[in-house]
Amino acid sequence: MWYFVNFILGAILGSFLNVIIYRSVEGLSINNPPRSFCPNCKTTLKWYDNIPILSYIILRGRCRYCHQRIPIRYLLVELVMAFGFLIHSLFFIWQVNLILNAILFVTIAVIFIDLKIMMIPDFAWIIIGVVSIVDLILNGELFLRLISFVVVLSILLILKAIYKEGMGSGDIFLMSVFSFLLSLPFAFYMMILSSVLGIFFAYLRKSKVIPFGPFISLSGYFLYILDILIMVKYY
Ligand SMILES: [Zn+2]
Incomplete structure (x- = not known):
């Protein structure tokens, strides 16, 4: 049922x-x-x-x-x-089930919207933000998540200051909330994986602007699953 x-x-x-x-x-x-x-x-x-x-x-x-x-x-x-x-x-058990449902919803939305109009809708990072609070309640680790969030956000802001056109604020919001959700070290893997995929995609498309949103969401989705499987959380 x-x-x-x-x-x-x-x-x-x-x-x-x-x-x-x-x-x-x-x-x-x-x-x-x-x-x-x-x-x-x-x-x-x-x-x-x-x-x-x-x-x-x-x-x-x-x-x-x-x-x-x-x-x-x-x-x-x-x-x-x-x-x-x-x-x-x-x-997965029902808590993970519902969290993954929400992440998949956001991922598909971002894939189609960001690739088409190069913009990440606000509901994407808001939903991931809510999901990460739920995950925090279930799994704790507030301190490690805060470090993860602050470090990733700082790196992104520095990159943004250097390459002004490289990243939109939607990318920064989305990656930051995902880094709070995934915590360390998976937040770093997400940053590396989504950058590599995004740059490779832009290279294939021969385009200068990179829609990072789909790759941030996809990496976040798969790494969240990997994290659950490796760390055997919730048990
Ligand atoms: Zn018709």
């Missing part, structure tokens, strides 16, 4: 995330208009056009009204969220 709840919750939040991604990228308000609409013909969608995963498959990836193709991203986000939540519930 718990596994099933996780799967459904993941699918529903994935559907909600698609709305957030679309509206953030287009610069629209998240809650106005309140109902989902087709980006092409602007028809307000009925509830049965909005069932996560199923509607996309039934409608064969097209709008019911104007038959415009719906990007595969919509299905992909819902599937990754649903199966991600399911896997978290299969392998």
Whole structure:
């Protein structure tokens, strides 16, 4: 039952995330208009056009009204969220399960929004901030986390002062809260891993500006799992 709840919750939040991604990228308000609409013909969608995963498959990836193709991203986000939540519930106790769900939500949001408009939404670091407080309550280690946070933040501010265009303030916020969540030494691994991945990505894309957000979130997500598995926390 718990596994099933996780799967459904993941699918529903994935559907909600698609709305957030679309509206953030287009610069629209998240809650106005309140109902989902087709980006092409602007028809307000009925509830049965909005069932996560199923509607996309039934409608064969097209709008019911104007038959415009719906990007595969919509299905992909819902599937990754649903199966991600399911896997978290299969392998981890419920506290870790919920924390990982929240980190995955942020990671997918940041991947699609930051790559498209080079901006990390505020809710990303706010959610990770809340998650890190929950993790602090569960696992303690306040002092080590504070050192981790201050050291990482200082390094980032120095880098920002040297290379003015290199990092946005969104990157700095996100990496700092992740360093409080992961604590030492994993915060350092996250910093190194996300920098290497980000620079490699920019090199492949031949672009000068680096969207660090997706790599910070992905590194944070995987290192949090690694930390749990290695340190055998919560047991
Ligand atoms: Zn349409």
